[in-house]
Amino acid sequence: MRVTDLINKNEQTAFSFEILPPLKGNGIDKLYKDIDALREFDPKYINITTHRSEYVYKDLGNGVFQRNRLRRRPGTVAVAAAIQNKYNVTAVPHILCSGFSREETEYVLLDLQFLGITDLLVLRGDKAKHESSFVPEENGYAHATELQEQINNFNKGIFVDGSEMKVTNTPFSYGVACYPEKHEEAPNIDQDIYWLKKKVELGAEYAVTQLFYDNNKYFEFVEKAKKEGINIPIIPGIKPFKRANQLSMIPKTFKVDLPDELTKAVMACHDDAAVQQVGIEWCINQCRELIDAGVPSIHFYSIGAVDSIREVAKVIY
DSSP states (O other), X not given: OOHHHHHHSOSSOEEEEEEOOOOTTOOSHXXXXXXXXXXXXXXXXXXXXXXXXXXXXXXXXXXXXXXXXXXXXXXXXXXXXXHHHXXXXXXXXXXXXXXXXXXXXXXXXXXXXXXXXXXXXXXXXXXXXXXXXXXXXXXXOSSHHHHHHHHHHHHTTBOTTSOBOSSOOSOOEEEEEEOTTOOTTOSSHHHHHHHHHXXXXXXXXXXXXXXXXXXXXXXXXXXXXXXXXXXXXXXXXXXXXXXXXXHHHHHXXXXXXXXXXXXXXXXXXXXXXXXXXXXXXXXXXXXXXXXXXXXXXXXXXXXXXXXXXXHHHHHHO
């Protein structure tokens, strides 16, 4: 069942969350433990992040380093299949431009379709760590809209080389990302909404926001989107604040502002245990206001925050 069907048929605000595949060489048991901690809140779907290859340098001695490409977190397709099989819940893997060629994307789509996984989150993805700005993979894409076009053609039974499939299966449905405080590369919020509308015109059925801590930013963004004729569900992405060092890390990493009230409350804490409690209370209030406003779903970014999300979900679900 498509994500939009799952959230629309839910009488109350739906619950979902995002997980991270294990590091290369690690097992899946820790991931299952995290899912089990949140399973009682009836997640309608679970997102699985995808990670591009990065260059790493191996010290060969005598001042010589060897440059290798490594995917630290492979296994998105396998993890999605394992989750859908074990928990009977819709798995939504991320599909990226970043680090993937058109052919590699096509192989991923084929594997997913064989496994009966037909819900996706389509993203451009972040630049590589060694890059100053985003550079597409060779024979890859610079924009999520281009990736959408490939998926749309795949749904029509057309491969990237223009040849036709002999057999077509259940088409993919997908959502996209959006940014209430604008994408860091967008010149302004109006241009950001312009590109969101393009994504909708190409077939995006819903959008999930970057995390935010000021609900007014979300409400203003949704209102602007509606004025531009964007009527798909815009799902708020939420992550509880947890550690004092996030006061500088979150704005730097995610390009979002922290409300002054939250900042002062965190700065008054003597340790991270107190900060975590502040973050839980802030998140509960955020979610209550969002639910009162009638949002169709709340999507939680669980990486490093499963325990806090569980405390929030106990109260709001």
